[in-house]
Amino acid sequence: MSAAVKYVKNVVDTLVTTLVGMKITGKYLLQKPITVQYPDERLPIPNRYRGIHYLEQEKCIECLACARACPIDCIEMDAVRHGKELEWISFTLDYQKCMFCELCVYPCPKDCIHMGTEFAFVSYDRSEFVHDLLSYRGMSRDAKQRMVEAEEKKKAKEAAKAAKEAAKVAAQAAKEGKEAAGGGGEAKA
């Protein structure tokens, strides 16, 4: 190839390849962007994603099965029992330790602890990574209701029992009185 032909070829190649490149970038320029505006919109997350836990507190019976299953002991819980009802104090998960192994989920007899789809957890202080999963502290309204009902039932039962006892006592007394009267009669007789 002579130098002159090569020179012309270089010029033509430069212009043509630049135009080809501009056509490609122009196509992308007009296309809809594939990124999403993250905090406002999010890409779908698979259901089996292992993110921040969530707890169905109503179902939990504080059996500590999850805490025992945890290989790094990052689950701690505390509650006071009032008969069958639970007054919750805390249910914390230390996300500085948690390795999202999902081993806490399987042993739960009530199926109440799950891995969520939330993956971002930001905080200004390390202590905030000890995350409380409770949605409420103390007793739930239903539990309080149930406790009040149980108390009333118990009272009613006791009252009925007391009344029965009283009736029994009264009957006894009457019987005894009758007997006494009879005795008197006999004595009279």
Added chain:
Amino acid sequence: MFTEVLSAAPQSGTNAINDFLAGVKPEFVPAWAVPLTAVGIAVGITIALVSVIAMFSTWLERKVSGHIQCRYGPMRAGWHGWLQPLADGVKLLLKEDLVPVGADRVMYVVAPAIVLASVLAALAAYPLAPGFFFADLDLGIFFILAMTSTTTIGVVMAGWSSNSKWSLYGAMREAAQVVAYEIPLGISLLVPIMVAGSFNLLEVSRGQAGMFGMDWYIWPWVNPFMLPCFVLFFIAILAETKRAPFDLPEAESELVAGFMTEYSGIRWSFFFMEEYAAMYLYSVVGAFFFFGGFESPLTWGAAKVFGDGHVLYHCAAGLTLILKGFAGVFLMMWLRWTLPRVRIDQVMTLGYKYLTPLALACVLGGSLWEVFVAPILPWRNG
């Protein structure tokens, strides 16, 4: 003596503003205060112009680069991030102004000012509208080219005084590049200058005032050598404004921003303002010499409906020029995000072995066309 110097200076320099001020001047104000105030106002307008152009261009650049890469670019500050440049500006103003220990302090501090001042001076010759300009220079394009190449002095000063090897490499590359590309830039503009017969931007624009942009110099029926000239001109202005694929002076991946490595805060932003203002200015020059300047169907219609002197005609003409300027800026951005950076020896090869001879060939062909063919073309003699 001071008064004499000022009155000897060309009074037409700040035409419209000067005339307006002279009209409303109270008795007790001395005569020499009028041109001084007019110059002050003109400088203020020019600085505001540079800032607004730079702000809009940075936003446009980020949006164009984002969308080419299938991203959105800035979206948070205002509608589609249009307030982003304002936020960036505040950030840059608040940043610490660092001067390296080994730097040549005076030169280091002065360099960004020289860079910005050169483009401000060049913008003085940029007419905003047919009836609104700061300086109606007969050597307008000559003045613009001279002033914009002064930027190189500032860049070399910045690179040298930073006392950093990256900066010095960047400055040397800038100097080599500008020397190589100033030649084809000037030569490629000769063909439209020959056709127009003037260096004056306003006259060049007036020469293309045909119906529906049919008399724009870019069209092959005016002069077939105009299109290759425009391509050469466009490549040369890419190199002059240090834009990719010729962004070797700032090559962020190899030279860590080159001559700007050591700069921070507002001084650093001066370099960027210069770059974007120069991009816009060169695009406007391209619009004047190839794409009709103020002339477009819009301007033509405004002239027909409102008449030549009407304020709306001037608005239409100014808007036409702004749209053409930003179309050029957009094209430069599109190219930047398309092409990879070329090597320094390739830059030199392109400049000396391709652009310069081709520009000379175009000038030769163009002038032969002007002498032998143009006189017999009926539409060139109407």
